[in-house]
Amino acid sequence: MEMSAISCRGLSRRFGQRTALSDLTLEVPAGSVFGFLGPNGSGKTTTVRLLLGILRPTSGEVRVFGLDPIVDGERVRSQCSVVLDQVGLYERLTARQNLEFAARTARFPMSELGGRIDAALRRVELFDRRDDRVSGFSKGMRQKLGVARALLTEPRLLVLDEPTAGLDPENIVMLRELLLSLAQEGGRTIFLCTHLLDEAQKICTQVGILQQGHLLAVGEPGEIAGSRGPSVRMRVMRLTPEMTLDLPAGARMQRLEGDAWRCTLAREDDVEAVVAALVRAGVGVREVTPEGLSLEEAYLQVIGGERHA
Amino acid sequence: MRDLSTMVWKEIAEFIGNKRALRVFGIAVLIMGIIPTITARHTAIGAAAAIRALVEVLYVLFATLIVVANTAPDLVLHERVGRTLDYLLATRLPDSAIFLGKVIVSAATGYLAAMVAIALQLLVYAALVGHGWSWLYLAEPIGRILAFGITAALAVYVSVVGTFVALHVGDQRSAYLVTVLSIGVILAPLLLGWVQIQSTTSWFADAAMIFGAIAILLAAIGVLLFKREMLMLNLQE
Numbered sequence: 223m224e225m226s227a228i229s230c231r232g233l234s235r236r237f238g239q240r241t242a243l244s245d246l247t248l249e250v251p252a253g254s255v256f257g258f259l260g261p262n263g264s265g266k267t268t269t270v271r272l273l274l275g276i277l278r279p280t281s282g283e284v285r286v287f288g289l290d291p292i293v294d295g296e297r298v299r300s301q302c303s304v305v306l307d308q309v310g311l312y313e314r315l316t317a318r319q320n321l322e323f324a325a326r327t328a329r330f331p332m333s334e335l336g337g338r339i340d341a342a343l344r345r346v347e348l349f350d351r352r353d354d355r356v357s358g359f360s361k362g363m364r365q366k367l368g369v370a371r372a373l374l375t376e377p378r379l380l381v382l383d384e385p386t387a388g389l390d391p392e393n394i395v396m397l398r399e400l401l402l403s404l405a406q407e408g409g410r411t412i413f414l415c416t417h418l419l420d421e422a423q424k425i426c427t428q429v430g431i432l433q434q435g436h437l438l439a440v441g442e443p444g445e446i447a448g449s450r451g452p453s454v455r456m457r458v459m460r461l462t463p464e465m466t467l468d469l470p471a472g473a474r475m476q477r478l479e480g481d482a483w484r485c486t487l488a489r490e491d492d493v494e495a496v497v498a499a500l501v502r503a504g505v506g507v508r509e510v511t512p513e514g515l516s517l518e519e520a521y522l523q524v525i526g527g528e529r530h531a
Numbered sequence: 532m533r534d535l536s537t538m539v540w541k542e543i544a545e546f547i548g549n550k551r552a553l554r555v556f557g558i559a560v561l562i563m564g565i566i567p568t569i570t571a572r573h574t575a576i577g578a579a580a581a582i583r584a585l586v587e588v589l590y591v592l593f594a595t596l597i598v599v600a601n602t603a604p605d606l607v608l609h610e611r612v613g614r615t616l617d618y619l620l621a622t623r624l625p626d627s628a629i630f631l632g633k634v635i636v637s638a639a640t641g642y643l644a645a646m647v648a649i650a651l652q653l654l655v656y657a658a659l660v661g662h663g664w665s666w667l668y669l670a671e672p673i674g675r676i677l678a679f680g681i682t683a684a685l686a687v688y689v690s691v692v693g694t695f696v697a698l699h700v701g702d703q704r705s706a707y708l709v710t711v712l713s714i715g716v717i718l719a720p721l722l723l724g725w726v727q728i729q730s731t732t733s734w735f736a737d738a739a740m741i742f743g744a745i746a747i748l749l750a751a752i753g754v755l756l757f758k759r760e761m762l763m764l765n766l767q768e
Contacts, residue, residue: 276620277760295759300623310618312541314548314609323544326537327622355548381621 362393538632564651603693
């Protein structure tokens with residue numbers, strides 16, 4: 223039987239009166255690319271710290287490759303690498319020294335260090351800046367160096383916590399391509415905490431949506447999008463958000479922009495009933511187009527639905 | 532041992548790259564290396580050798596105190612300020628290597644400051660008077676015990692205290708002040724009159740050994756008590 227890379231059962235963590243993570247139950251298969259989605263403060267970073275044994279759970283249990291991160295912290299961490307939004311590079315050290323520290327912590331033979339470090343620096347196009355202190359690096363360069371440092375130790379589990387936070391569009395594209403190539407390489411489990419839903423949809427084999435410490439949805443990106451029900455895009459006249467409509471059960475209108483609206487349906491057959499309800503309310507329906515939800519749209523519905531619940 | 536040497540390597544590299552720490556080191560060494568030679572020219576004659584040594588070697592101890600009290604908290608606090616804490620704690624380095632790496636490097640820089648200050652004192656005195664190598668406290672056993680033994684114990688003691696203070700105090704200045712004030716704990720038996728200083732070599736040798744034992748015991752307790760989540764909990768809450 224294939225071992226899960228990550229397994230959480232009823233995992234919770236409180237800080238004083240505040241609950242950062244509540245009853246998280248999750249299985250991440252080995253070799254998968256798991257996208258952990260959620261707004262700021264939803265508990266993603268707390269989850270990462272629990273996975274790495276940096277924090278103790280208040281209740282519940284977590285296993286990484288079958289090991290308890292608190293009991294076997296050293297063994298768990300020796301199989302993992304992290305890239306955080308605050309990359310955590312030592313600014314007083316050069317790019318090379320940062321990687322050398324990572325390589326030394328992994329206990330690589332000293333004879334291999336130079337070759338591995340140079341290869342990692344070349345991969346992220348920072349070889350020419352190897353002897354410069356990191357304090358002079360741009361955000362994008364730091365993020366690239368952070369990824370190089372994480373890959374240097376050849377981890378079985380790569381944890382990326384908001385790796386694109388604060389990057390300009392050019393560097394986001396660069397990092398997206400790097401992540402895509404990592405995902406395509408296979409062989410390692412990637413746990414990606416991100417706001418970039420487009421990227422998550424492209425590279426993740428599974429995603430989970432976290433909100434205020436609660437896991438709201440988990441599954442393949444297509445499944446999550448599909449589970450939100452069919453939807454149609456409409457162009458209408460004289461419809462305002464304040465109007466009361468006699469829509470079929472489970473149907474919901476959402477304004478996009480101008481005269482464009484999205485109607486989420488409980489059943490595909492409800493389209494005619496929705497159009498009829500709009501006409502009865504005096505709304506002019508100019509166009510109705512069936513559409514599939516993107517992960518981003520499904521995410522916003524899940525998060526929005528929870529907020530309105 | 533390999534993990535400890537990795538941590539020590541990283542801390543030394545960071546110390547060398549830390550302009551502020553190097554400035555404090557340089558200023559402490561220069562001041563404590565030059566002032567005693569000037570004052571010694573006026574006070575050397577007529578004072579009892581032990582008391583004279585005690586007073587003049589204080590400059591060496593001050594150099595150690597200033598450097599370690601700055602370095603020890605900085606080695607912890609810069610991990611928070613520089614946001615490297617999560618990364619460090621996510622490495623496979625054991626807790627003991629993280630703690631001891633910081634303690635050893637800050638203690639070593641303090642001891643190095645003392646030795647450089649002594650060398651500077653000797654060079655300056657030799658330049659001024661012409662016979663620095665037999666100068667004052669280094670010619671006396673008590674002076675040598677203070678300069679090499681008590682200084683080493685002080686460096687370890689302040690380093691352990693400074694590291695633990697930094698785990699609970701958020702800013703460098705407060706951590707520095709609390710660390711310096713912790714010297715009062717060691718001096719309390721003397722200040723309260725529970726222990727009388729005797730100007731004998733054996734008394735100072737015993738004092739150095741007891742102080743050294745206390746410092747090493749504190750470091751051992753520190754290794755046992757230090758858990759990586761301590762850093763994280765303080766950061767979170």
